[in-house]
Amino acid sequence: MINLKQFKENLETLLIGSQIGDGYFQITRVVEVEGEVFKVKKAKVIFSRGKKKLGFNLKMEFEFKGLKQLEGTEGSFKYSEFSDDGEIEVLNF
Numbered sequence: 001m002i003n004l005k006q007f008k009e010n011l012e013t014l015l016i017g018s019q020i021g022d023g024y025f026q027i028t029r030v031v032e033v034e035g036e037v038f039k040v041k042k043a044k045v046i047f048s049r050g051k052k053k054l055g056f057n058l059k060m061e062f063e064f065k066g067l068k069q070l071e072g073t074e075g076s077f078k079y080s081e082f083s084d085d086g087e088i089e090v091l092n093f
Contacts, residue, residue, distance in 0.1 A: 008033040015062070024070050031061040031076060057083040 008030055015027045035058035059080055066073035 004033055004035070004037070007037055011060075019067065020064070024066060024068055025064045026067055027062050028065050028074075029063040031063055032059065034059045035082075057081070
């Protein structure tokens with residue numbers, strides 16, 4: 001399993017300062033990352049319905065601030081269940 005503290009630090013490096021929503025919002029903080037991310041060597045690949053997938057099940061929360069006409073606003077958004085249940089297939093592992 002991947003260390004969630006390190007995973008959160010990687011998310012912070014990648015996301016803080018990123019603009020979302022057509023540039024109207026900027027991520028300012030990764031508040032919470034909970035759950036599991038599996039790995040074997042680089043990542044765990046799970047075969048589900050005949051497709052290769054990474055194994056993860058996370059709960060995450062981010063804070064943002066408004067930009068452009070929304071400057072001065074702030075808020076947060078939360079993924080209460082962010083998992084690999086979708087149809088995304090890992091092609092190059």
